[in-house]
Amino acid sequence: MIAVLKKGTTQAQLDHLISWLRGQNLDVHISQGEEYTILGLIGSTGNVDMELLASLDIVESVKRVAEPYKQCSRQFHPNSTVITVGNAKIGGDHFCIIAGPCSVETEAQIIEVAQKVKAAGADLLRGGAFKPRTSPYDFQGLKDEGIALLLKAKKETGLPIVTEIMNANHLDLFADVDVIQVGARNMQNFDLLKELGKTNKPILLKRGLANTLKELLMSAEYIMSEGNQNIILCERGIRAFDTYSRNTLDLTAVPMLHELTHLPVIVDPSHATGMVRLVPPMALASAASGADGVMVEVHNDPMRALCDGAQSLKPEQFAVLARQMRTVREAIAP
Amino acid sequence: MIAVLKKGTTQAQLDHLISWLRGQNLDVHISQGEEYTILGLIGSTGNVDMELLASLDIVESVKRVAEPYKQCSRQFHPNSTVITVGNAKIGGDHFCIIAGPCSVETEAQIIEVAQKVKAAGADLLRGGAFKPRTSPYDFQGLKDEGIALLLKAKKETGLPIVTEIMNANHLDLFADVDVIQVGARNMQNFDLLKELGKTNKPILLKRGLANTLKELLMSAEYIMSEGNQNIILCERGIRAFDTYSRNTLDLTAVPMLHELTHLPVIVDPSHATGMVRLVPPMALASAASGADGVMVEVHNDPMRALCDGAQSLKPEQFAVLARQMRTVREAIAP
């Protein structure tokens, strides 16, 4: 950690600060410039309150040198993590397509969608059983019954399934689920993350609407610090000032996360844009940006969907898109 | 709900849409303008997927007329709610000061702070026992022991206490807590909100970093829809683009929330700004904006605080501030 002191800091103030820092078991290296004094702090700086230090009267600014995330950092683990789920591989040189309806509604619906997305080339089936909704008066999902229907669709098609958890008390219901999703609103529900860290299930962790990439990595670190290393990160749009689409897809996060971490990174253009018309161009852009996969909503009858019909492709639209995404990946292959 | 159709919509498309809307038990009123056709939808529009409707090819835009929140709306409850906690009143014509350390650390610390903030005029004592931290490697709070220490400080001083819950499974530990806080990161942890709705404890609900006022009200509605009407809203800064302070305090939320809801609204300038030097001016501004209260962090030894020392006032700074806030309130009294 580096601390830059203000001009005019007296020797007495400097001595006082250094003794306080040493009291926290830090080594302090002093570089005296013409205008500024710079302190290099060596030791367990993870325990230092950086904001407190920055708030002192004599401190101009503070900079952390080492990132506070370790297990998910590419520095400590240069090779890309590849997660295997059934026949699907996520990460490394693979490109994975996850598709399915926003919500599981009926057995007929989920099985029809599963069969069609499989035929079109999807690698995993997604479907919501527990639904986080902004309003308490909106449809909240079929819950345990929804998971049972997903498992039927898995049995029917062989596709591994992805579905969202909202409460660690429900973990038993997820015993046969292949990938457990943590939604954007729960990205910093730290108690939930810790419980998921005690399982060995692959976790699909969505970036929160207002969370930085570093915060996303710290949330992955919460899971990893409990032992579970199988994490898939997902960019799904952030909150910016324009309202023409539901959120602002921050696609640059893909190459940047690939630089910072060895974990796979996928994109969800359906939730990011909220509009069918915008999904195919942004799914193609995601493939071209180097994402390890794309998750798109597909519904056999979007006009009658109980949830998020606005952003669901029809199976035939999805089939065209899946083909185009594979072609784009070939186009950019090294 | 109002739907504006695009120019060039054919009669057949219009008929198809209307029959789909009527199939959802809606009455449809048609206004044919020279350029645009406008549909007024009457009935249980709460169940209509507004985004789906907006995404149809022939629909230009959709507008909800009635707000989806009901119980917290001032339209349905014109008088301001006043919440009584011990001797303190929050809401209406009262101005309430909540003060205390970020984290409970030791018995001596919490009792000293409690005594000093009480002497300076605080109405409630705050202190964190369960701490949501971005990093899994940071201090996570004293947990149940922290609550026990808060209860000792309450016994010693008579101040009612406010502390944060992170997990509904911990509710038993909060039996003697006066006000339960829901942190910004859990504002949309809907399962937690529902459990709190089943209690009759006052809930201090903090606005999420990227949440609109409407979303904050919908989260209050989650609690109220389960039966608990005792909610205090708290503005604590949002995430915008500038980084000079930790977050951007959105003080205009205070008069706007007072217009939209009957629930009390307080402000937390300590977490919003993250810097001691910025807390007093923003606390005074909060008082002047008409907030029903202010929550500020106070620590007997900020330089040694285990958490958020950067934003904690010393007791003597708090005493000056508390006096000034009361004077500002008198200055703006009608």
Add this chain to the structure above:
Amino acid sequence: MIAVLKKGTTQAQLDHLISWLRGQNLDVHISQGEEYTILGLIGSTGNVDMELLASLDIVESVKRVAEPYKQCSRQFHPNSTVITVGNAKIGGDHFCIIAGPCSVETEAQIIEVAQKVKAAGADLLRGGAFKPRTSPYDFQGLKDEGIALLLKAKKETGLPIVTEIMNANHLDLFADVDVIQVGARNMQNFDLLKELGKTNKPILLKRGLANTLKELLMSAEYIMSEGNQNIILCERGIRAFDTYSRNTLDLTAVPMLHELTHLPVIVDPSHATGMVRLVPPMALASAASGADGVMVEVHNDPMRALCDGAQSLKPEQFAVLARQMRTVREAIAP
């Protein structure tokens, strides 16, 4: 325009409002719902102060039905505009690559870069002569001399040139420039836009850092309202909360602008990301999103560049990228 009135509006208030609206030459259609009264306003609503109307005590909300931009709207001009500059075509089915250094520095530099980007497949040459810099103490460009050097490079290679204007008083210097760029900071410099509207030069109009797509279109409308229809829109990143890249590239703007307007839309991933490593993936994503072109910074010696070397590709990196972008375009061709 639609105005929704609040519950509890009296007949006298309603009559007063209607007479005020009719005084502004508007027809008023009244729809009386059970809970709400809705007014449809017909006529020259462009002159109505929508915010004033919305601020009235009895008005719940106001919605504009017709967009205030006309000449750039696809509704009034369904076919995509194609702009021809030398041998290059921008818009329609064409994909255009613009490349060159941030700043023109020397004759040798600009000619070498021009030759290399031409060989690699660029359609236009970019280079800054007048440079808007955040600090008055930074290099401000070679100005008229820079334009003279660009014209030499054009003569040498046949590539049409794009360069930025900062002051309408300089227009004479741009007589032989092929495309005049308006930078993000000047997107709402309305006096400059009007002057450019009086020329017949193609204008490359960059989106401001905090401007909505509608505001971008209104700025295009400023130029078009003076007679100049040759406008190329450019997405170059917006300001959001994360700071890992210089700005947040809002790629979803590409398909959305294509829906709203007939004008061509290109992307500048160099300024958006600010880092060489992020430019190729985002340029490829831009191509895949359906953009009509991409503008990238290329410098023969980025380490010695006077400006924005951090985001400049070397010519050999650009050659690989240009090839990949063309392949991606073939992959997504219908």
Add this chain to the structure above:
Amino acid sequence: MIAVLKKGTTQAQLDHLISWLRGQNLDVHISQGEEYTILGLIGSTGNVDMELLASLDIVESVKRVAEPYKQCSRQFHPNSTVITVGNAKIGGDHFCIIAGPCSVETEAQIIEVAQKVKAAGADLLRGGAFKPRTSPYDFQGLKDEGIALLLKAKKETGLPIVTEIMNANHLDLFADVDVIQVGARNMQNFDLLKELGKTNKPILLKRGLANTLKELLMSAEYIMSEGNQNIILCERGIRAFDTYSRNTLDLTAVPMLHELTHLPVIVDPSHATGMVRLVPPMALASAASGADGVMVEVHNDPMRALCDGAQSLKPEQFAVLARQMRTVREAIAP
């Protein structure tokens, strides 16, 4: 400037970098830590391309120690600047109220408003003659005629006047104007700033919607670097994600700017909120935050105003507010 190098940097790479830095006339101090190497760069670091340095493969991050603004920094000029305009003083211990209509419309209108705001305690009169409007089809102001009417109102009341400039070519028209305003959209119109720097008129510089405090200070520096030291900074709302008010008033900017600069800082709650009902609470909050003044819109007949009637107070509302603001200032006086 400090550069932190990545782990694994070889000696050869380090030598190469150091020689490149020394080639730019910098002294380089090397601190070798266990994990990281830190370079301290001494000399004219203002000329170093910080982003280029940060983009090098072996560089982890770069930090500027000295701020790039000098003349407006409080470090170099500890005493607060006080600007005198007629009988009014802006800065230091003074609290200044600027009031008037958004646009000058008629002689009767501007004189009536001027007389009323003077009677209510305003120190300066504001009024727009040149109006920047998002749409080219909106009222653009009375221009030179508007300035003539303002001068009549000044003669009638003795109030100094503030009005906005949009084009340096109009400077002659501003010869008798007391304070020239630069609007938010022109905050980075650097050519305009430089021209204003050559005058000795007080300049009221508004913060751009998406500009950081540092960028605001750099724009002040543009004016000061040409010789004009009379600058008043104005916070008028930034662009964040919520849309309930027109912009998000960032009031914390007031104490932060007071720390960074000696220039006076005022607030414009009318443009920030866009709604009459929100103006008084935010004007009072501005006064309580320590702002050196407040600028509010006042119109004798807001319902008929040609521009921004939605945010204009009536004179009698302003009179109450002016009184309350003065009382709040007394309440917080040391």
